[in-house]
Amino acid sequence: MTLTTTKTHAVHGGTLRYLKHDSAATGTPMTLSVFVPPGEGPFPVLIWLSGLTCTEDNFTTKAGAYGAAAEHGVIIVAPDTSPRGEGVADDPAYDLGQGAGFYVDATQAPWAPHFRMETYVTDELIGLIDAEFPTTKVRSISGHSMGGHGALTLALRHPHLFRSVSAFAPIASPTRCPWGEKALGAYLGPDRTVWADHDATLLIEGGTGQGCFDDILIDQGDADPFLADQLKPELLQAAADAVGQRITLRIQPGYDHSYFFMASFVADHVGFHAARLKD
Numbered sequence: 300m301t302l303t304t305t306k307t308h309a310v311h312g313g314t315l316r317y318l319k320h321d322s323a324a325t326g327t328p329m330t331l332s333v334f335v336p337p338g339e340g341p342f343p344v345l346i347w348l349s350g351l352t353c354t355e356d357n358f359t360t361k362a363g364a365y366g367a368a369a370e371h372g373v374i375i376v377a378p379d380t381s382p383r384g385e386g387v388a389d390d391p392a393y394d395l396g397q398g399a400g401f402y403v404d405a406t407q408a409p410w411a412p413h414f415r416m417e418t419y420v421t422d423e424l425i426g427l428i429d430a431e432f433p434t435t436k437v438r439s440i441s442g443h444s445m446g447g448h449g450a451l452t453l454a455l456r457h458p459h460l461f462r463s464v465s466a467f468a469p470i471a472s473p474t475r476c477p478w479g480e481k482a483l484g485a486y487l488g489p490d491r492t493v494w495a496d497h498d499a500t501l502l503i504e505g506g507t508g509q510g511c512f513d514d515i516l517i518d519q520g521d522a523d524p525f526l527a528d529q530l531k532p533e534l535l536q537a538a539a540d541a542v543g544q545r546i547t548l549r550i551q552p553g554y555d556h557s558y559f560f561m562a563s564f565v566a567d568h569v570g571f572h573a574a575r576l577k578d
């Protein structure tokens with residue numbers, strides 16, 4: 300599984316690479332970016348999962364995370380959000396198919412052959428990064444919106460892989476919002492009991508990952524147009540309170556769903572993870 304560098308940029312004293320590789324998990328080429336801070340390493344890793352419509356480029360060019368990553372000595376990995384290509388299933392809507400992988404392994408036609416983003420991130424991507432970059436083999440995970448859902452569910456489902464988890468405006472309970480119901484129904488089929496394994500709120504309510512994370516940092520803008528119908532962080536907070544999982548949910552006044560919001564607080568998230576990655 301060879302990584303090919305397509306572009307390299309110097310940034311904040313470190314090196315940002317855009318990369319591509321043939322993925323065994325998705326059966327397609329996959330693209331990603333990797334920022335390596337200045338110095339010899341080895342460095343811990345923060346995996347960033349982006350939201351609907353994104354490629355690896357949105358976070359890389361808009362989040363402004365690399366100054367904090369350089370300061371804390373953290374590698375940041377930002378993969379694409381789905382398999383892509385002519386032979387890959389798609390849907391004309393922005394919230395299903397290419398650019399909307401939802402970080403699950405699809406079981407349903409026509410998605411099942413390539414839409415395997417849970418395996419891609421938790422198995423192939425982590426292995427590839429640890430093999431090809433100077434890592435400490437210790438990592439954390441964060442993401443935005445669909446990627447916030449991905450970060451939370453992958454951390455709760457695979458807590459041995461991650462030291463810490465945070466999210467920006469995550470889809471907190473995809474079994475109870477239009478984006479999630481549409482995607483989980485398409486990728487996993489009509490049985491809602493199967494969806495529950497990919498719903499961060501229901502996972503926390505059921506005790507999955509309990510005791511694995513001392514705190515979960517979540518930032519949410521109160522001017523986010525998706526807050527009431529799609530995101531519902533209050534459900535996650537209630538579930539966490541019920542089982543004693545600490546969540547630091549920061550409602551940020553005036554902030555929307557855009558990368559301007561993330562750029563405003565991403566340094567806090569890098570610092571949150573860095574403190575736990577270096578323990």
Ligand SMILES: N[C@@H](CCC(=O)N[C@@H](CSC=O)C(=O)NCC(=O)O)C(=O)O
Nearest residue numbers: 350351352353357393444445446557558
């Ligand atoms: N096109 C849609 C919404 C698209 C959108 O807002 N995408 C967000 C993630 S939403 C949840 O996963 C995003 O990150 N966009 C990329 C960016 O660079 O901002 C619509 O217009 O309603």
